[in-house]
Amino acid sequence: MPAAAFQTDIRQTIEAVWHIESARIIGVLAHIVRDGAVAEELAQDALVAALEQWPASGIPRNPGAWLLAAAKHRAIDALRRNQRIREKHQELGRDLEARQAMAAADLESAMDDDIGDDLLRLVFTACHPALPTEGRVALTLRLLGGLTTAEIARAFLVPEATISQRILRAKKTIAEKRIPFEVPPAAELAERLSSVLDVVYLIFNEGYTARAGGDWMRPELCEDALRLGRILAELAPAEPEVHGLVALLEIQASRIKARVSPSGDPILLFDQNRVLWDRLLIHRGLAALDRAETLRPARGRYTLEAAIAACHARALTPADTDWPRIVELYSELARLMPSPIVGLNRSVAVGMAYGPAAALELVDALREEPLLREYHLLHSVRGDLLRKLSRETEARAEFRRAASLTENERERRLMLERAAGS
Amino acid sequence: MRFMMLMIPKGYGQAGPDFLPDSQSIQTMMKYNESLQKAGVLLALDGLHPPSTGARVTFAGGKPTVTDGPFTEAKEVIGGYWVIQAKSREEAIQWALRCPAKETDTIEIRQVFELSEFPDETQAAVNKLRA
Numbered sequence: 210m211p212a213a214a215f216q217t218d219i220r221q222t223i224e225a226v227w228h229i230e231s232a233r234i235i236g237v238l239a240h241i242v243r244d245g246a247v248a249e250e251l252a253q254d255a256l257v258a259a260l261e262q263w264p265a266s267g268i269p270r271n272p273g274a275w276l277l278a279a280a281k282h283r284a285i286d287a288l289r290r291n292q293r294i295r296e297k298h299q300e301l302g303r304d305l306e307a308r309q310a311m312a313a314a315d316l317e318s319a320m321d322d323d324i325g326d327d328l329l330r331l332v333f334t335a336c337h338p339a340l341p342t343e344g345r346v347a348l349t350l351r352l353l354g355g356l357t358t359a360e361i362a363r364a365f366l367v368p369e370a371t372i373s374q375r376i377l378r379a380k381k382t383i384a385e386k387r388i389p390f391e392v393p394p395a396a397e398l399a400e401r402l403s404s405v406l407d408v409v410y411l412i413f414n415e416g417y418t419a420r421a422g423g424d425w426m427r428p429e430l431c432e433d434a435l436r437l438g439r440i441l442a443e444l445a446p447a448e449p450e451v452h453g454l455v456a457l458l459e460i461q462a463s464r465i466k467a468r469v470s471p472s473g474d475p476i477l478l479f480d481q482n483r484v485l486w487d488r489l490l491i492h493r494g495l496a497a498l499d500r501a502e503t504l505r506p507a508r509g510r511y512t513l514e515a516a517i518a519a520c521h522a523r524a525l526t527p528a529d530t531d532w533p534r535i536v537e538l539y540s541e542l543a544r545l546m547p548s549p550i551v552g553l554n555r556s557v558a559v560g561m562a563y564g565p566a567a568a569l570e571l572v573d574a575l576r577e578e579p580l581l582r583e584y585h586l587l588h589s590v591r592g593d594l595l596r597k598l599s600r601e602t603e604a605r606a607e608f609r610r611a612a613s614l615t616e617n618e619r620e621r622r623l624m625l626e627r628a629a630g631s
Numbered sequence: 632m633r634f635m636m637l638m639i640p641k642g643y644g645q646a647g648p649d650f651l652p653d654s655q656s657i658q659t660m661m662k663y664n665e666s667l668q669k670a671g672v673l674l675a676l677d678g679l680h681p682p683s684t685g686a687r688v689t690f691a692g693g694k695p696t697v698t699d700g701p702f703t704e705a706k707e708v709i710g711g712y713w714v715i716q717a718k719s720r721e722e723a724i725q726w727a728l729r730c731p732a733k734e735t736d737t738i739e740i741r742q743v744f745e746l747s748e749f750p751d752e753t754q755a756a757v758n759k760l761r762a
Binding site for chain 2: 218221222224225226228229272360429432435436437438439440443466470471472482485489493
């Protein structure tokens with residue numbers, strides 16, 4: 210085998226091992242040094258060591274154990290040398306010697322029991338509100354997702370240096386603000402968990418919807434987000450909103466194959482060939498939704514959105530859609546998070562359930578909302594309703610307005626087509 | 632990307648119709664399955680009844696023919712499968728390496744076809760876009 214091909218295999222294999230092992234390794238290290246940012250650095254050092262040594266020595270028989278051992282040695286060194294960590298331990302009143310001894314001996318058993326807790330602590334650190342959103346995203350993908358900087362950069366279509374900067378800044382903020390390595394206290398937990406879920410959802414949407422330019426989807430990012438969500442569901446199985454988020458992601462992901470034509474044009478939900486909807490993901494999504502609703506009948510935001518998505522997923526054809534139920538769910542969502550956009554989505558459902566006239570009344574009331582005035586979907590919805598009421602001239606004007614307001618090239622074309630056609 | 636890991640247990644072709652995996656094997660495999668679940672990569676898994684209870688349909692001469700199991704000519708038969716999400720072939724292989732398989736087991740790893748891998752015309756035909 211030519212040397213170049215072998216090198217690629219090694220690199221890909223190391224990356225593969227890293228995907229599988231890194232979160233656990235970082236979790237164990239964080240357990241030792243009580244600091245997520247430092248743990249991540251130590252884990253990175255171990256990865257660098259692997260990248261340097263394995264091409265020559267070959268992949269170890271147990272690569273996870275090799276990486277963990279390499280990282281542990283560096284952690285114990287860090288405990289000795291790093292002033293800040295020593296201070297932290299003094300703060301905690303812990304004996305450094307005992308800590309080192311524990312680090313060497315008890316880790317194997319601590320790993321299985323505590324690793325879940327340590328991973329949760331990592332996630333809450335990565336998604337801390339003090340960090341800028343882009344930093345939270347990069348750090349979460351790094352800490353929990355096991356992605357390398359290069360992989361994150363590729364996923365977000367930015368240079369590697371940009372991602373490195375974001376992670377560096379995030380870690381600096383964690384150090385400067387002395388963000389503790391802990392699961393938030395009960396009083397803050399719901400809100401903090403919500404921001405974790407928001408980060409995962411953001412990553413999913415980055416892959417699912419393009420905001421500008423000619424691009425449409427990056428399914429790999431959706432897969433990354435799904436994996437993060439599923440991991441969270443295992444770490445926090447008693448939290449209904451985590452299952453709600455997973456349900457939403459599985460169901461939305463089920464439509465990926467049907468949403469885009471081969472030429473890259475978007476296909477609206479009601480025009481999609483439902484045979485292409487991934488039944489496996491729908492099944493998983495409905496199961497996750499069931500879990501969420503069983504845990505807490507009073508649905509949270511993500512569970513509600515998942516329940517709405519589930520209504521579509523259950524319908525074999527658009528005509529089978531349970532629109533009245535969707536209207537109810539949107540009403541519930543509107544009570545939970547009153548927002549003009551929820552109102553707009555609800556009015557679409559009202560139109561389908563009770564006719565375009567009823568819906569147009571609602572949309573006309575929303576037109577004055579500052580958030581919606583320049584929102585292309587408001588105009589697209591209004592255009593659709595006007596067309597159904599045979600007010601064709603007004604409909605075309607609305608679609609043209611929608612086209613002028615969207616930044617996405619393909620959506621713009623779609624709106625213009627609707628303005629011209631029927 | 633999705634990959635199927637096909638479990639090919641040696642001798643499963645000769646397993647009798649009442650075969651049931653023993654509880655120790657099940658427990659061992661459950662831990663592995665849980666690790667796939669915890670890693671967020673498990674999409675589906677199933678164990679399959681032995682071939683002695685199954686049937687084969689062959690199509691020689693354009694005439695579909697049914698043959699009841701067991702199939703003595705079959706050297707390797709599938710005992711079960713996992714479908715996992717992985718970023719690369721190497722990652723799927725790494726997961727298979729972690730399986731607490733028996734010394735006589737083989738796991739075959741196969742990537743699942745995505746629609747996007749097919750030429751546009753095929754995709755469009757499958758898509759059956761509105762006219």
